Every structure is written in structure tokens, then in C-alpha cells.
Amino acid sequence: MLSSDLWRCLATALCIFPLAATAQSNSPQTTIPTLADIVVTASRSPEPLADVVGDVTVIGPRQLQAAQGESIAQIISQTPGVQFTTNGGPQTNTGLFIRGTSSTQSLVLIDGMRINGSTFGGALLQAIDPSTIERIEILRGAASSLYGSDAIGGVVNIITKKGDQDRPLSAWANAGYGSYNTAKSSLGLSGASHGWDYSLSTSAARSQGFNATRRLTEDNRPNFLYDPDKDGYRSHSVSGTLGYQWAAGHHIGLTAYNGYTRGDYDAGPSFPDAHALYRQQAYRLTSTDRITDWWQSELSFGFTKDSYDDRAYQSTANSLKRTYSWTHTFTPIKDQQISLLLERQEERIQSSNQYTANTRDDNAAALIYKGRFNRLHTQASVRSDNYTGYGNQTTGSLGLDFDLTDAWQVGVAGNTAFRVPTFNDLYWPFEDFGPFGSFSGNPNLKPERSRNVEAHIRYQTDETRVTLTAYRNKVDDLIVPSVCDAAFNCTAMNVNSATLRGVTLVGSHHFGNTTIGGSIDLLDPRNDDPAVGQDSQLPQRARQVFHLNVEQRIQALKLGAEYQYTGNRIDASTQARLGGYSLVNLTAAYDFTKTLGAQIRWNNVLGKDYVLVDGYSTPGSNVFVNLSWKM
Numbered sequence: 001m002l003s004s005d006l007w008r009c010l011a012t013a014l015c016i017f018p019l020a021a022t023a024q025s026n027s028p029q030t031t032i033p034t035l036a037d038i039v040v041t042a043s044r045s046p047e048p049l050a051d052v053v054g055d056v057t058v059i060g061p062r063q064l065q066a067a068q069g070e071s072i073a074q075i076i077s078q079t080p081g082v083q084f085t086t087n088g089g090p091q092t093n094t095g096l097f098i099r100g101t102s103s104t105q106s107l108v109l110i111d112g113m114r115i116n117g118s119t120f121g122g123a124l125l126q127a128i129d130p131s132t133i134e135r136i137e138i139l140r141g142a143a144s145s146l147y148g149s150d151a152i153g154g155v156v157n158i159i160t161k162k163g164d165q166d167r168p169l170s171a172w173a174n175a176g177y178g179s180y181n182t183a184k185s186s187l188g189l190s191g192a193s194h195g196w197d198y199s200l201s202t203s204a205a206r207s208q209g210f211n212a213t214r215r216l217t218e219d220n221r222p223n224f225l226y227d228p229d230k231d232g233y234r235s236h237s238v239s240g241t242l243g244y245q246w247a248a249g250h251h252i253g254l255t256a257y258n259g260y261t262r263g264d265y266d267a268g269p270s271f272p273d274a275h276a277l278y279r280q281q282a283y284r285l286t287s288t289d290r291i292t293d294w295w296q297s298e299l300s301f302g303f304t305k306d307s308y309d310d311r312a313y314q315s316t317a318n319s320l321k322r323t324y325s326w327t328h329t330f331t332p333i334k335d336q337q338i339s340l341l342l343e344r345q346e347e348r349i350q351s352s353n354q355y356t357a358n359t360r361d362d363n364a365a366a367l368i369y370k371g372r373f374n375r376l377h378t379q380a381s382v383r384s385d386n387y388t389g390y391g392n393q394t395t396g397s398l399g400l401d402f403d404l405t406d407a408w409q410v411g412v413a414g415n416t417a418f419r420v421p422t423f424n425d426l427y428w429p430f431e432d433f434g435p436f437g438s439f440s441g442n443p444n445l446k447p448e449r450s451r452n453v454e455a456h457i458r459y460q461t462d463e464t465r466v467t468l469t470a471y472r473n474k475v476d477d478l479i480v481p482s483v484c485d486a487a488f489n490c491t492a493m494n495v496n497s498a499t500l501r502g503v504t505l506v507g508s509h510h511f512g513n514t515t516i517g518g519s520i521d522l523l524d525p526r527n528d529d530p531a532v533g534q535d536s537q538l539p540q541r542a543r544q545v546f547h548l549n550v551e552q553r554i555q556a557l558k559l560g561a562e563y564q565y566t567g568n569r570i571d572a573s574t575q576a577r578l579g580g581y582s583l584v585n586l587t588a589a590y591d592f593t594k595t596l597g598a599q600i601r602w603n604n605v606l607g608k609d610y611v612l613v614d615g616y617s618t619p620g621s622n623v624f625v626n627l628s629w630k631m
Helices: 004-024 061-066 072-077 423-427
Strands: 055-059 082-086 094-098 106-110 133-140 154-160 170-178 182-193 196-210 231-247 250-264 275-292 295-310 315-333 336-351 359-373 376-387 391-403 408-419 438-440 448-460 464-476 479-484 489-494 497-511 514-527 544-554 557-566 581-591 596-603 622-630
Touching: 061 133, 061 581, 061 596, 072 082, 072 094, 072 133, 094 106, 094 154, 182 622, 423 479, 423 489
Parallel strands: 106 154, 438 489
Antiparallel strands: 055 133, 082 094, 133 154, 170 182, 170 622, 182 196, 196 231, 231 250, 250 275, 275 295, 295 315, 315 336, 336 359, 359 376, 376 391, 391 408, 408 448, 448 464, 464 497, 479 489, 497 514, 514 544, 544 557, 557 581, 581 596, 596 622
């Protein structure tokens, strides 16, 4: 049965679309030209997506607008090679798994600044609102030679709205309502005039939510965290940019992001109002200067701050990162580019735990080369990081793409990466649980290291795009956060290695006004030496993930359907096998005029009951209706 608020959303949708049809029945249809996607993540310098050497996906404004009501982790997980987990809703602990690596082994950026937490290692994705995001760039594969630590599985660069820079002032707004009494709104403006450019975006959301926990675990044991309440959230965010071009080729700019979420969760009947506060901030000041026709300099200072405040357990964890960066990009001749990067990062933490160390620094230098020789595209990079306590960590990469014809391309790449342990892994204070053992950090941990090789073949025309990619990523000195002896005395340890093998097939085709696309991910995420009683399959990763989507345009109306299958997984805590599941989603959008439109998304149409983490709930059938306006 559909819930009452779901019926209200569907009723609203049925009212909107007949009205929309009347509003647009006599409107002429125009073709809007699109510009080539420009990406920065794959080489740390702007380049057209078609020229990228590497496995990159861009989630643009159109896809983000169609995904109204979804969390940023859900949106990212709809791309090939990415899976995600949450502990009972978008306001709870959330993790991304890129090509089978864990959430601590993939680097997350906001506007090019790293936001992975220094204490727990992952990013506070629950504090980031997609409505203030312009696009998301996802680079798959080891990338420490570009970005340093953490980039073993890949890099996610979340780029905030900058707006159109071709008119004095533009503005936009969204307002929506959906299941679980969820309400979201956002608005923004941007423009450029007399050398100045500016943008400002803000959003607010609230939701009554659903019960975050299940009464029983997968093996039918009582869940001691269960509390029969609804776990909702409140959130708000603001982002902005301000820039000035003081001479031709010389620009100074400021970007800022501040996101906050108050999220409920379940901690058992003893904590009836369990909730946590999450805040993610990112600020950056940049000076971009074209010294000559072939030499450009970018000097920047930025800092990010993540804050976690658990009000049930009175636990806090805050980390601050200051980053100083200077990049010189030289283009001595056409299609040949060399970049020299100098970077310093300072990490500082504050926590309710008393760590034996709360600071560390990283000084890095990198050299990045991009070249094109007729049909051969190349990219190579080498980077040296000097981390406090770990000395020099040198990583490198080499990628080659060759255009067999105008439609066919083949490519190979090899790269290395590393990840330094988190402060929790290293310095968690000793806790004595009496007859139940103990736990403490391990200051003798070594960094994780990985070696990744991959190859692809691609076919692309104006109507069709198909890519087959195969990869193998070997991770040595894998850090397991808790390894216990016979007396249950536990600590973090380096445990041999893991091997991540996979094949990804991605394709799309346009039949006039109809577009069909999809992807197949076949993954073997293997612990090379599992402990007794532990499964060889790395936890929370499915071996098979299938996506299929269809979109149909009927003049101003756009209809879409999505199918997703995710195979079974192993739970990280209980080692229970979580069953596979299938989801069906429906979307619709209609433009009343050039400035006013509506979007509807109906997730989990069939009301599938599935589990991402043992003991935690997932949303049932739910609908979100959004009205959008743009100037």
C-alpha cells in the first residue's frame, strides 16, 4: 500500500501535467545548443571531456535537476562503478565505494579541495545539498600522482554552482514536496559585469523521515539499536563565488561552501532523541594569471572544515585542512602541456577523544604532462608527498589512448596510489572494556599502497557511445580498523592485501526523441587472506550491479524509467550475507514555459524491501514533486 503522503504527491502530479499541457500546447519548440563539457579533475587543468585520458563521468546540471529529492550519494551511485551505503537514511553515516574500494580509499573534493575527514577518513556527504551543486566529476582509478593520499579507488570532485557568466544577472529557484513529509527549497543568482563575476546559492530542507532501524537483523536476532520512531532531518546550505578580472588574463576569485545537517538516528530505547550534527565547510581564494601566451600560473589558498557532533553519546570530531597550492602550466607548442604543482597541506583536529597527536603536514610536488600526437593521446604524472611521520611517498601514472578510427578508440593506463592512516587508526585512546577486552589505535601502521592497471575500448558516434573497461587494483598493507586477539584486545592493523578486479560496460543510444542507456558492473572485491570466519568478499560491495534507463521526449514533456539490480553483499559488522535487490524508478518533467517547469521522481515504485547495512532500513516507495523557475 502507498502511504498517504505518497498519494498526495501522485495527486499533485496528476493535477500539474494537464495544466502543463494546456500551458505549452501552442509553444514552438526550439533547439538549445549545448557546449562541450569542460572537466578539471582528470589532469588538474581544464580540458574538454572528449580529450580526457582516463575513466571519467560528469554529472551535469540536467541530471542533477532530474534527481530532485535524492541525496548526493544516491546521485553519484547511479554512475558506473560506484556503490553507496547509508545507516538508515540520507541524514546518517554515508559511504561511497568506487571500483570496490572503501569510502576511506576514495578522495572527495569540493571545488578541488579535499574534504575527507582526518579522524574517520570518509567525507560528510550527508552535509552536502545537491541543489547547490553545478556538476560532479568522477575519476575512476588510482590518482595519487595527481591528488596525493586517499585516491586509491578514484576521485569525486563536487563543483558548486557558478552560474552563467554571459549576462549581467540570472536567477533560479526550486520548491518541492515529497514522501515522508519532505520539503526542499533552493534559490540562487549569478552574473558578470565590468570585470566582476558573482554567484550565490542557498537551500533548506526538512523531512520527517522513516524509521532508521529494523527490529531484527538478517539472522533474526533482536536489534539492540531499534527504536520504533521516525528519524528525520533538517538541513541548510549556502555557497557563493566572487571574482574580479583586473586585467586581461588576470583573475582573482573566492569560492565558499557551508552545509549543515541535523540528522536523527536510532541508538536504542535508552536514547529516544538520538541525533547528530554535521557541518561541511570549504573556502578557497585563487589568483589565476596568464604570464605569457604559453605560461599560466594559479596560486591558491583554501581551507576545509568538517564537524561531527553526536548528541546521544556526547562525542565530537572536527578536522581542519589548510592547503597552499601553486600550479604553473606551460603550453610551449600546440597539443603539448606540462604542469608543475607545489602543494602544502596542514591537518589539525579537535575531538572529545584525547589523541596523543592532533597535527600533521604534507608537502608535495607533482609534474603532469598531457600530449597529443595525431591519433595518440597521452598523459603522465609523478608526485612526491612528504607526510609527517611517513617520509616521501612517490606515486606515478601513465595513460595512452589511441584513435583507431574516428569512432573506435583503445587505451591502457597504469598508476599507483597510497593512503596514510587516519587519526582514529593511529591514535584512538586506549579503552578498557574489562572482561569484554579493549581497543586502542596503532601508531605503527604503515600506509596502504596500490597498483592499478586498466584497459578500455570505446565506440562513439553522434548517436551511440559504448565503452568496455577492465581493471585490476592491488592494495597492499590493507588497514583493518579493528583486529582482535583471543582475549578481544583489538587495534587497527595492516592485513596483507586485497585485489579488486572488474569489468564495466557502459552504453547509450539515441533513437530520435528516445534515449536508451545502461551499464553492467562485474566486480571481484577480494580479501586475499581473510581471517577465520571471515568471507573473502570484501564487505558492503556487490559483485554485480546493472543499470538500465530509458528516456522519451514528447515535445516539452520528458518521461523516464530506470531499473537497477544490485547483487548480494557481505555486511561489514555482522558478516551476514545481504540479499540482492531490484529497484524501478520513474521520472517525468515538463516545461510550462522557458522559465517555469516541473519535475517528478518516483523511486522504488514496487516498494522493494532491501538492506544496505544489516539492521538498518531503506526507503520504501516514495515520490518527490519539484517546481523550478529560472530567469
